[in-house]
Amino acid sequence: MxxxxxxxxxxxxxxxxxxxxxxxxxxxxxxxxxxxxxxxxxxxxxxxxxxxxxxxxxxxxxxxxxxxxxxxxxxxxxLWSTHYERMQENYKKLKEVNDKLRREIRQRIGEDLDDLSMDELRSLEQKMTVAADAVRERKYHVIKTQTDTCKKKLKSLEEIHGNILLDFEAKYEDPNLNFGLIDTGDYQSAMALANGASNLYAFRLHNNASFPQDGEGGSFGPNNLSLG
Structure with a gap:
């Protein structure tokens, strides 16, 4: 079938x-x-x-x-001639646009101004003023953005610094502080505190101690006590 x-x-x-x-x-x-x-x-x-x-x-x-x-x-x-002619026309238009843009660039930097009329010069001046205002506005925006960023960073650093100070004060106000955990950077401060406490104890002992009188025996009179 x-x-x-x-x-x-x-x-x-x-x-x-x-x-x-x-x-x-x-x-x-x-x-x-x-x-x-x-x-x-x-x-x-x-x-x-x-x-x-x-x-x-x-x-x-x-x-x-x-x-x-x-x-x-x-x-x-x-078959290619018509296509080639269209390509040539398109090339000429693009070349004219390119030449015009190049001339405007040279004029904006102060070159190729001799052939410009008074009206053209005024128009160029106005365009440059508008461009300068746009650049200035962008510059101020960038400066403001950078300033705000720096302020935020500074505020963050101040908060971190304040937290560190609070932690440090709480650490040394703790009566159960373990000096064995003191960082090596605080070693000199801890030693100074210890030496100061030792000297203060010796000074109080010197003023409050009851010494035996001469002839009562012993050599613990004030003249014989040597404070280390």
Whole structure:
């Protein structure tokens, strides 16, 4: 039983349409390859899907450009001249715009002013004034932003410094302070406190001690007491 005849019209289902395109494209490429081998023909086949995807088949030892050039020679036409003329026109417009911009740049730095009229000079002065105002406004904005950032950093550092002082004061006001945990940077201060307490104790002992009188025995009189 043969296959049913397919009506030649656009396939509405996009998935079926893509599958059909892929299958028939491969079939056309196969036919192009066969005619190239069997008949020694030059074939260039270019296809674009409805999604814009490009597919190409070209006979071996040739290119699509070679075939297009041969096509132009055979028909006596030039497919590139119109395109080249449009490119030349576009190039001229871009060159004019580039030359104008370069001239304006030179004029803004004080060069190429001899050919300007009074009105043109006034217009240039106004443009430069507006540009200077914009630059000045941007400069002040940058300065303000940097100043605010520095203030925030300074405030953060002040808070950190205050927290460190509070922790330090709480640490030395603690009656159960363990001096063995004192940082090496505070060693000299701790030793000074210890020496001061020792000397104060010796001074109080010297003033408050009751010493035996001479002849009562012992050698602990005020004259014999040596304070280290």
């Amino acid at each position: 043969g296959r049913g005849k397919i009506e030649i019209k656009r396939i509405e289902n996009p998935t079926n349409r893509q599958v059909t395109y892929s299958k028939r494209r491969n079939g056309i490429f196969k036919k192009a390859q066969e005619i190239t081998v069997l008949c020694d023909a030059k074939v260039s086949l270019i296809m674009f899907s409805n999604t814009g995807k490009f597919h190409e088949f070209v006979s071996p030892t040739t290119t699509t450009k070679d075939i297009i050039d041969q096509y132009q020679r055979t028909l006596g036409i030039d």
